[in-house]
Amino acid sequence: MTSTNEKQLSKGMGIRARRGIAYVVLVLLSFLCLFWFYVLFINATRSNGELTKGFTPLPGGYLLTNWTNLVHGTLPVWQGLFNSFVVAASCAILCTYFSSMTAYAIHVYDFKLKKFMFTFILMIMMIPTQVTALGFLQLVGKMGLEDNFIPLIVPSIAAPVTFFYMKQYMESALPLSLVEAARIDGSGEFRTFNSIVLPLMKPAIAVQAIFTFVSNWNNYFTPALILHDDKMKTLPILIAQLRSADWLKFDMGQVYVMIAFSIFPVIVVYLLLSKFIVQGVAMGSVKG
Numbered sequence: 001m002t003s004t005n006e007k008q009l010s011k012g013m014g015i016r017a018r019r020g021i022a023y024v025v026l027v028l029l030s031f032l033c034l035f036w037f038y039v040l041f042i043n044a045t046r047s048n049g050e051l052t053k054g055f056t057p058l059p060g061g062y063l064l065t066n067w068t069n070l071v072h073g074t075l076p077v078w079q080g081l082f083n084s085f086v087v088a089a090s091c092a093i094l095c096t097y098f099s100s101m102t103a104y105a106i107h108v109y110d111f112k113l114k115k116f117m118f119t120f121i122l123m124i125m126m127i128p129t130q131v132t133a134l135g136f137l138q139l140v141g142k143m144g145l146e147d148n149f150i151p152l153i154v155p156s157i158a159a160p161v162t163f164f165y166m167k168q169y170m171e172s173a174l175p176l177s178l179v180e181a182a183r184i185d186g187s188g189e190f191r192t193f194n195s196i197v198l199p200l201m202k203p204a205i206a207v208q209a210i211f212t213f214v215s216n217w218n219n220y221f222t223p224a225l226i227l228h229d230d231k232m233k234t235l236p237i238l239i240a241q242l243r244s245a246d247w248l249k250f251d252m253g254q255v256y257v258m259i260a261f262s263i264f265p266v267i268v269v270y271l272l273l274s275k276f277i278v279q280g281v282a283m284g285s286v287k288g
Helices: 002-043 048-052 063-071 077-108 114-124 129-142 150-157 160-173 176-184 189-200 202-217 221-226 235-243 252-284
Strands: none
Touching: 002 252, 048 252, 063 077, 063 252, 077 114, 077 150, 077 160, 077 189, 077 202, 077 235, 077 252, 114 160, 129 150, 129 221, 150 202, 150 221, 160 202, 176 189, 189 202, 202 252, 221 235, 235 252
């Protein structure tokens, strides 16, 4: 009896020790992640001269000055914010919807090339964007779509990574019997998808909407190749222009303010959809 109690006690101590280590690691990782945001916002309150002297943990008094100089400068900051939001939001909506529809087709229907199509879509994931950039740029030029958001939004519909996540989520959350029951009740395919499947996919859609929104919000490579007019440029391009200013106009305080300004919409989107993240990630990683 004593040995049994000792084993239970040692087991409980082992569980508490592992839990304590996990908490310490999580606190450390959280600190490392949040510390750089703290550095960013502290630097946004300092002048260019103060920034050249090195880092200090105390905020400065130049936040409003940096913001005023940025807004009244030569760069269209508010227009860049609007452009980034239009591109990122459109990509997030179209990407999640059509990726869910593609995953639904692969998951529900049986056809000869089903396995090949699934494998082919996954193969596309291995092709970097830079490999196809030259041909894509030539196509955009021939179609006369430079300084246009269409080449940035329409290709986002074909997102193999999002499709794969949606497919894995459906395998664990969407039973085929539910689709068959809807068909028996006379529901059409589009009505079944929009009224039954999409509500079940809300956690996965929210997760992928965040990822897609953030990736397109921070995207610099493709917009820099297509957008040339300042009124059409997104925030990452404007930030790069601000950083590349000549030494007479260069102001690191304005750079930090603009970076901090560009982060706020991402934080808002994350807060709106964050309640779905844990559920969506957990369900998407488990294959039913």
